[in-house]
Amino acid sequence: DQQVKQNSPSLSVQEGRISILNCDYTNSMFDYFLWYKKYPAEGPTFLISISSIKDKNEDGRFTVFLNKSAKHLSLHIVPSQPGDSAVYFCAASAKSNTGKLIFGQGTTLQVKP
Amino acid sequence: DTAVSQTPKYLVTQMGNDKSIKCEQNLGHDTMYWYKQDSKKFLKIMFSYNNKELIINETVPNRFSPKSPDKAHLNLHINSLELGDSAVYFCASSQSYSGNTIYFGEGSWLTVV
Numbered sequence: 464d465q466q467v468k469q470n471s472p473s474l475s476v477q478e479g480r481i482s483i484l485n486c487d488y489t490n491s492m493f494d495y496f497l498w499y500k501k502y503p504a505e506g507p508t509f510l511i512s513i514s515s516i517k518d519k520n521e522d523g524r525f526t527v528f529l530n531k532s533a534k535h536l537s538l539h540i541v542p543s544q545p546g547d548s549a550v551y552f553c554a555a556s557a558k559s560n561t562g563k564l565i566f567g568q569g570t571t572l573q574v575k576p
Numbered sequence: 577d578t579a580v581s582q583t584p585k586y587l588v589t590q591m592g593n594d595k596s597i598k599c600e601q602n603l604g605h606d607t608m609y610w611y612k613q614d615s616k617k618f619l620k621i622m623f624s625y626n627n628k629e630l631i632i633n634e635t636v637p638n639r640f641s642p643k644s645p646d647k648a649h650l651n652l653h654i655n656s657l658e659l660g661d662s663a664v665y666f667c668a669s670s671q672s673y674s675g676n677t678i679y680f681g682e683g684s685w686l687t688v689v
Binding site (some may be wrong): 497499504505506507508512550553554558560563564566568569 | 580609616617618619620621624632634666667674677678679680681683684685
């Protein structure tokens with residue numbers, strides 16, 4: 464039972480353009496959502512998060528949008544840079560569930576120069 | 577200054593052996609975790625400890641035994657290793673166990689032959 468899904472295994476974008484990574488969840492108890500970036504042979508690095516009381520959070524080139532009614536969130540990267548090429552994981556947690564993170568399966572982003 | 581550090585990074589061992597992976601965090605966090613990334617690349621929580629107390633144990637075989645000597649350390653001991661234990665094991669920490677960002681170590685690549 465996969466509660467967090469990233470249906471696109473990969474995405475290729477031209478440098479300077481927008482990258483949009485999508486994530487869907489099924490558990491309505493989730494109240495905190497995060498995006499992590501992972502390079503090969505390294506651990507996931509926290510990128511940006513959003514609480515369920517908000518619908519948008521922005522940090523530099525990264526913006527996360529949350530649509531609670533659709534149980535959908537997305538990560539926008541503008542402008543995309545070659546160094547953004549990595550695997551991006553969406554994750555969700557519920558305070559009522561001791562805060563454990565449930566991860567999606569990841570989307571590999573390739574930004575072409 | 578690595579915030580969450582784990583050793584060893586790579587470990588190749590034979591079936592039936594017992595091995596340990598050590599983890600330390602210097603962030604002053606109260607909560608530590610072990611996550612496993614399997615061959616399908618899913619990241620799944622195994623255990624979490626809050627101030628040395630076990631709070632999450634996700635149906636992990638009892639061959640896996642976490643030990644937290646203090647809140648800055650969470651070690652993972654695995655008895656009678658099996659081929660299916662081959663995976664990447666990530667240690668992580670967060671300020672508390674409820675609705676906080678989790679920070680990961682670089683991972684320990686375990687291969688059982």
